Amino acid sequence: SSELTQDPAVSVALGQTVRITCQGDSLRTYHASWYQQKPGQAPVLVNYGTNYRPSGIPDRFSGSSSGDTASLTITGAQAEDDADYYCNSRDSSGNRLVFGTGTKVTVL
Amino acid sequence: QVQLVQSGAEVKKPGASVKVSCKAAGYNFTSYDIFWVRQATGQGLEWMGWMKPGSGKIGYAQKFQGRVTLTRNTSIATAYMELSSLKSDDTAVYYCALHHHYESGDLRVSWFDPWGQGTLVTVSP
Secondary structure (H helix, E strand, O other): OOOOEEOOEEEEOOOOOEEEEEEOHHHHOOOOEEEEEOOOOOOEEEEEOOOEOOOOOOOOEEEEEEOOEEEEEEOOOOHHHOEEEEEEEEOOOOOOEEEOOOEEEEEO | OOEEEEOOOEEEOOOOOEEEEEEEEOOOHHHOEEEEEEEOOOOOOEEEEEEOOOOOOEEEOHHHOOOEEEEEEHHHOEEEEEEOOOOHHHOEEEEEEEEEEEEEOOEEEEEEEEEOOOEEEEEOO
């Protein structure tokens, strides 16, 4: 079982803001990275650390962290943001990497 | 640009083995760790193991210990994942991904970028 917990599904109206959370004790020590995955495609890195975005990722994707929870916020969600999102960080021992359970984001 | 290109889909019978390749391009193959991650249909991401291509050092997730073997050929910048004793629930898409990590002060983070395109392995009688 994953040590990083995410809400299974969230929905957001087109152009509105949605926050996806990832909860785990290890997040008090380690930062998270975030991945977007569309059906039939490989995951794509969208944010990591203290809000770093890879080249080509829109600035509507922002990351933050507080206590045992990391968050990915999509500000002004677009239709193409409809996808699964996974967080990743270390487990509570810090010795191995673990993925979150995933969140399905539906843009209405 | 940096990219990982994986081998094509495979269909295997229960009890057989499968070997998936991951060819790296656009960077020094020995500079970054490569992780292998799998995803069963409709399920989440699950890491299987990692390799440091430079040294050959390897680590396996406990779940796959004894069934997965990671190797590499540095002369052709290619990493391999072999999974043995296949079962029907090994049917999944298998990904390789380039691993990065950074630690400085309070910032401790790792990330995977890029990912290979994935290889579907189907295990069926």
